[in-house]
Amino acid sequence: MKITRVEAIPYAIPYAKPLRFASGEVTVAEHVLVRVHTDEGVVGIADAVPRPFTYGETQAGVVAVIEKFFAPAVTGMSLLERERMQAVLQRTVANPTAKSAVDMAVWDALGRTLDLPVTDLLGGYTDRMRVSHMLGFDEPAAMVAEAERMRDVYGITTFKVKVGRKPFQLDTAVVRALREGLGEQVDLYVDGNRGWSPAESARAMHEMADLGLLFAEELCPADDVLGRRWLVQQCDVPFIADESAVTPADVTREILGGSATAVSIKVARTGFTSSQRVHHLAEGLGIEVVMGNQIDGQLGSMCTVAFGSAYRLTSQRAGELSNFLDMSDDLLTEPLEIHDGHLNVRPGAGLGVELDPEKLARYRTDH
Template sequence: MRIERLRATPVAVPYVHDEIWAFGRRRGQVSVLLEVETDEGVTGLGEAAAYPSADIVLAVLRSVEPLVLGEDPFAIERLMRRIELIGTWHHVKATSPAIAAVEMACWDIVGKVCGQPLVNLLGGRFRERVECFFYVARSDPAEVAREARRASESGFSTCYLKVGSDEPNTDIERVEALRDGAGPSARLRIDANEAWAPGTAVRMIRELARFDLELVEQPVSGRNLDELGYVRSRVEVPLLANEASWTRHEQLAVLKAGAADVLSVDNQMDGGLLNLKRSAGMCEAAGLPVVKHSLGELGVALAAAVHAIAATPNFTYANQAYGALLSDDITEGFGGGVAGYTDGHVDVPAEPGLGVTLDPDRVARYAELYRTEGAAFSFGDPDPVLRSPALPKF
């Protein structure tokens, strides 16, 4: 069997409301769907988040195409090494999601040919379903409280909220609203996206600790592990490394520095599901749990992640997913918003490969939306752009 063609389709799926973070917002999910066709008629599905843009993902796919066409989709390790070394992608710290999409599609082919769900090829089911958090992507405290109540009513046990506002009191009000809305038993995770300086981070975490936080994600720069270690040594709330741990090489540095209590891992940022498994194994050897990070994903990428997480023991926290934001999906009967989750969990697909099928009508609809309005879906906000924000904020 040989790879005969790569077919990429950018799509834009609206969110139910904007995703808001420390430096901007976006109105929906842009992903590049990848179909890897073989000479034996088996097609594998992959998905790349449009990070940092769909144009860059498409350019990466064009650059690796000569290294992929004519290759055996079963020889995944060899294929990925060709891309990394001959294609020089090993020089890029955060490997493009495009490369991960190629690997994902190859795994889908292997599973389909073997007649096995991907989870069985990655170690077998350690768990039958995968827990995800509810993304509370609103800014006004009253809206935060309403979304947190929706999370609780929908069966989610963990709520995730972006902090890092321009005014510290705003974050305090929003986290308080999150606790009020979610109730006393919910687990609360906040993410500053590097917005704070070390001293500010210590002060803010100590102040917010009264709301019984589960984790604080990347409160300071991910480029200086001394800062993260400084904060960790002065607060009681566990820290989750994210921007500091996008690749397995950076995760090793975090472990050596003792800079975090939990590490975020992401197959799209580190070139594939095999590397995600390597990351988790490395952290397990160090005695630390991991959580799955997401750049935003539709049903194809969600299914791939669920298979890998289900086969890996130390994913013990709720993982990042976009079900609370997505208004729809491009697959048949998988993903597509909160309704696709049961008590905050996603069932592991049982069909061969990734176990998902594209819905042609939805793909066509959201490909057209990308063509006509794709630029409006990227991260951006006129006000922060005009103010030229600094990092950290304060």
């Protein structure tokens, strides 16, 4: 079970519908496929999803750090030496999605070697998660229409609404239009991607107080320390720390400092090993957890559902698992399917998914 080689393969797949939000816009999925090979002929896979405007990583940077630093460092290690591997990877500052993809590919390789699903290795609580769909910036009528389509076609009844533009002229009107158009049978929560000020956030939440929102996420920058703490004190719904609380230390600081009351776990930036630490910390602190989305493709979404379904806490809330629907194509041989508002773990060893070699050859950009 020793690692013999690690590949980092850049590829690009256009989005059928561009995703727009306060911290950026995505029109092409410029990801990096990571493959971990072992001496037993097993190959584990995972996806690295760079977000330059959030974490500073680029596709080229992910490939470079894996090829130059991470691959040589983990080659020769056993798939079971995950703690030692983490210690080695953490010697390099930042690069969260590159580290996470290597970690998750190792877990996939381990599951394939042992002929066990990754979700069972992690915890095995359930085999599915409810799906939350993220609604990017658009006009109110278009966002309502998209939500209605997701509800009618896929059975999705939880929606994360991107806000952070003009809080009073547009954003609150969008959320109100969604509530009025979809009724009380759906759950709504808002994500500002740090686009509002604390004062704007407080006023906007007050204006939406009658809409029954589940959560508020990253409405204003965490760097505005006093303003953020003041805002959280005003909120009567859980305030989710997302990009401000990546590591367990971040979570501890934000929660104990009063800058958040819930956290988002994204395996694309903390892998399975570090995500376990964040999950256990959240359990100990008694806070809400949602499984977030890095604008993942199908492979990344399967990683999210594999982790989220492994634990009671992470499976209680709908996970952000549907943004692969906005991509024009994908790399898996059998596309993921959402039924009745749920995404199931794939049966089989590891992550239970396989790559289509023809599609990989078509979309890879390192020829």
